[in-house]
Amino acid sequence: MSYQAVLTRLGFTNAELLGGALSVVTPIxxxxxxxxxxxxxxxxxxxxxxxxxxxxxxxxxxxxxxxELVRLFGEELRDAKADLGALVTLESGKILQEGFGEVQExxxxxxxxxxxxxxxxxxxxxxxxxxxxxxxxxxxxxxCGVITAxxxxxxxxxxNAALAFVCGxxxxxxxxxxxxxxxxxxQKIFARxxxxxxxxxxxxxxxxxxxADASTVLVASPGVPIISATGSTRxxxxxxxIVAARFGKSxxxxxxxxxxxxxxxxxxxxxxxxxxxxxxxxxGQRCTSLRRLIVHNAVYDALVPRLxxxxxxxxxxxxxxxxxLVGPLIDATAFxxxxxxLAAARTQGGVVSGGGRVLQSLHSGAYYVQPAIVxxxxxxxxxxEETFAPILYVxxxxxxxxxxxxxxxxxxxxxxCIFSTDVRETETFLSVVGSDCGIANVNIGPSGAEIGGAFxxxxxxxxxxxxxxxxxxAYMRRQTNTVNYSHALPLAQGIKFDL
Numbered sequence: 001m002s003y004q005a006v007l008t009r010l011g012f013t014n015a016e017l018l019g020g021a022l023s024v025v026t027p028i029x030x031x032x033x034x035x036x037x038x039x040x041x042x043x044x045x046x047x048x049x050x051x052x053x054x055x056x057x058x059x060x061x062x063x064x065x066x067x068e069l070v071r072l073f074g075e076e077l078r079d080a081k082a083d084l085g086a087l088v089t090l091e092s093g094k095i096l097q098e099g100f101g102e103v104q105e106x107x108x109x110x111x112x113x114x115x116x117x118x119x120x121x122x123x124x125x126x127x128x129x130x131x132x133x134x135x136x137x138x139x140x141x142x143x144c145g146v147i148t149a150x151x152x153x154x155x156x157x158x159x160n161a162a163l164a165f166v167c168g169x170x171x172x173x174x175x176x177x178x179x180x181x182x183x184x185x186x187q188k189i190f191a192r193x194x195x196x197x198x199x200x201x202x203x204x205x206x207x208x209x210x211x212a213d214a215s216t217v218l219v220a221s222p223g224v225p226i227i228s229a230t231g232s233t234r235x236x237x238x239x240x241x242i243v244a245a246r247f248g249k250s251x252x253x254x255x256x257x258x259x260x261x262x263x264x265x266x267x268x269x270x271x272x273x274x275x276x277x278x279x280x281x282x283x284g285q286r287c288t289s290l291r292r293l294i295v296h297n298a299v300y301d302a303l304v305p306r307l308x309x310x311x312x313x314x315x316x317x318x319x320x321x322x323x324x325l326v327g328p329l330i331d332a333t334a335f336x337x338x339x340x341x342l343a344a345a346r347t348q349g350g351v352v353s354g355g356g357r358v359l360q361s362l363h364s365g366a367y368y369v370q371p372a373i374v375x376x377x378x379x380x381x382x383x384x385e386e387t388f389a390p391i392l393y394v395x396x397x398x399x400x401x402x403x404x405x406x407x408x409x410x411x412x413x414x415x416x417c418i419f420s421t422d423v424r425e426t427e428t429f430l431s432v433v434g435s436d437c438g439i440a441n442v443n444i445g446p447s448g449a450e451i452g453g454a455f456x457x458x459x460x461x462x463x464x465x466x467x468x469x470x471x472x473x474a475y476m477r478r479q480t481n482t483v484n485y486s487h488a489l490p491l492a493q494g495i496k497f498d499l
Contacts, residue, residue: 080189081103128492149287163472262418290446342374349378415446418440419443
């Protein structure tokens with residue numbers, strides 16, 4: 001595939017792709033595909049001012065009309081799906097089917113948001129005072145800053161932006177410095193939708209190209225009342241206090257360290273497929289990647305050897321190849337983190353299968369690895385620490401309560417699952433004494449990006465909720481209205497205050 005042909009079809013010119021300080025390197029072979037100009041702190045401030053000017057106009061547009069812009073964007077995404085999906089693969093290294101899937105997710109979210117554009121309403125509140133009415137109303141909140149990570153370079157922006165636009169909010173997007181081209185291409189696609197829509201205020205949608213310092217300006221600005229960020233827990237810990245200090249609103253979806261419990265009654269064939277896809281897809285660099293496998297002693301020997309055999313036969317290589325199942329790690333830093341984690345696991349009693357670098361003779365500047373299975377006698381410190389790489393820690397359990405305790409004994413709380421046909425176990429797993437994650441699944445892997453569900457998490461995952469049935473409220477401000485239509489002024493709670 002010609003990378004240049006894809007970039008050209010997406011609307012990039014040579015002038016846009018050359019001459020800047022930020023090198024965009026594809027993890028497929030380690031080559032540089034673009035050198036982009038970056039935005040300074042002053043540039044970011046200008047964009048914030050432009051976004052606030054756009055807010056003054058866009059909030060006056062009726063919500064269903066705002067939904068029309070998002071509908072048009074969904075149409076443009078359908079037309080550009082093949083090229084944008086290919087660019088996602090080029091920049092992030094995920095296999096082509098996953099690149100296409102990410103764009104399809106954007107399309108589905110647009111459809112979802114269009115429906116929500118006619119449902120942005122509040123409640124009638126019962127008043128204790130006669131001759132009064134009380135209402136809960138919702139209004140656009142203002143500029144929404146969106147910070148995204150490399151592993152999902154376009155979909156998380158759309159999770160936020162589609163809702164933000166129908167809610168009346170402009171969006172400023174700071175993508176990962178590892179995947180800026182995907183963001184710029186998405187902006188070009190959205191620009192086509194804006195042109196078809198007509199009369200869109202300048203500054204409604206903007207992209208910032210740069211490193212972490214550009215994010216800092218965005219996060220610290222009182223002109224950006226909402227910050228939505230996906231990425232590492234480390235990033236969230238740095239970001240959240242800054243937003244909180246100015247009483248801003250944050251929507252955080254951070255790491256996962258997700259687990260699966262395999263019970264004695266599990267359908268092992270079903271579980272195997274779910275384990276492999278969840279653990280090695282995107283080379284283990286998803287927020288919903290499976291990290292920990294907690295297997296009952298009774299089925300351990302029937303499951304784990306089969307799992308190791310599948311791992312040995314996985315097709316690793318060029319993510320554009322239709323037969324490839326595992327593409328590269330994003331960069332050398334990710335590779336070193338994986339090797340450090342495996343070394344730590346060995347020192348803590350782990351038995352490692354796989355995990356080494358492969359295809360180095362073909363792509364010396366790229367980092368392809370054999371996914372690793374690490375058998376642990378117990379859940380040690382390294383198991384509790386999430387590493388964005390295809391490492392699957394496997395542990396045994398005897399008692400179901402023990403499995404639940406082990407499952408919950410990590411700082412992260414994004415996604416979880418159980419494979420069992422015992423209704424008592426599955427319902428316990430979903431109950432208040434079961435999984436402590438924001439997503440809990442039965443007989444399906446730890447996925448979470450289901451449109452309409454509350455995608456987010458608990459504990460160190462940040463508690464952010466994107467796209468759920470009431471997630472639009474995160475992009476708006478609530479107001480309570482009390483109207484006295486009587487000739488009297490009765491006070492609440494029967495208070496007497498006679499003049």
